[in-house]
Amino acid sequence: MRNGRLFTIVGGIFGLIGLVLLCVGVALAASTASFLASAERTDGTVVGLTERTTTTRGSDGRTRTSTAWYPTVEYTVGGRRHSFQSSTGGNPPSYEKGDTVPVAYDPGDPSDARIASFWSAFLAPVIVGGLGVVFTPIGTVLFVKGRRAVRQRAWLLARGRQVWAEIEHVGRDFSVRVNNRHPYVVHATWQDEGTGRTYTAASDHLRDDPAPRLRGRTRVRVLYDAADPDRNLVDLDASPAQP
Structure with missing residues (x-):
């Protein structure tokens, strides 16, 4: 495959992925902000940490593993105890067992809750949106470079x-x-x-x-x-x- 076409295709793919990630990141941030704006607050206690290990393969062919710990939080609303596992983990762990954390919950459904700190609530939108911010300009540069190379090739072949x-x-x-x-x-x-x-x-x-x-x-x-x-x-x- 010619370099110009390759850059154009790869740039288009990167740019499209970047735009999708940006949209997803904005949607997640908006959804989280809307939830926090209408949520009630209470305090919860970290009762456990769940270890999760993921395996990825790099561009060099090597396999890499990463581990994160996800806190499980218990809290009480109206005399009833609820618990949830945070969707945000960390390495090292962001919390230890026994820590008190702020909890935001849906007053219409107290079992729907999340840790109310900024990073716990917005880490996923920040990561997804950040990847979009990285992928989009890279894709744009590659796409423009590819189109320029294709035009230059056509000019050289003709003139x-x-x-x-x-x-x-x-x-x-x-x-x-x-x-x-x-x-x-x-x-x-x-x-x-x-x-x-x-x-x-x-x-x-x-x-x-x-x-x-x-x-x-x-x-x-x-x-x-x-x-x-x-x-x-x-x-x-x-x-x-x-x-």
Whole structure:
């Protein structure tokens, strides 16, 4: 897949995920604020901590585990005892057994309650919304970069100056990882006849080793902007034997 298209697709996905997370975060915050505004208050006691361990796999393929402790709170309304487990956990634990905590509950349904501290009530909306704030601009930047690359490719294919550049290097680009692998890249150099300067063009990142299809070839076609030779495109499909 071409780099421009890849950036466009990934950017669109990231941007969409970011917008969804932002909307979810705002909705959660609004729902929590509405609940707290109409809720009654009382004091509760932490009667236990539940340990939860989650396992995730990172982009490097390694498995990581994280542990959080979720408090169970008991409180009394109208002589009747209620309890709930907080949906917000922490590591280290935010509370210890026996701690007194503020509790907000629905006067119409006293069993519907939550810890009334800011972080316990709004941590989930802050995390979800924060991820949205991170994903959205990243997606936007990638999308814009991808669209610009697609337009530049189309311009070079239609109007770029052609040169047959000498293949300088074929191998992996160890500065980049795509799907946890270093992609392949082809570098080729040529000398501008007008200025005498030497330029180097790099191909798109390639999933498969291009060496087999380049076997026996010493040059590849490069299309470049005469006004700015650093804007270029390596065409691995063309052959010097072609017109």
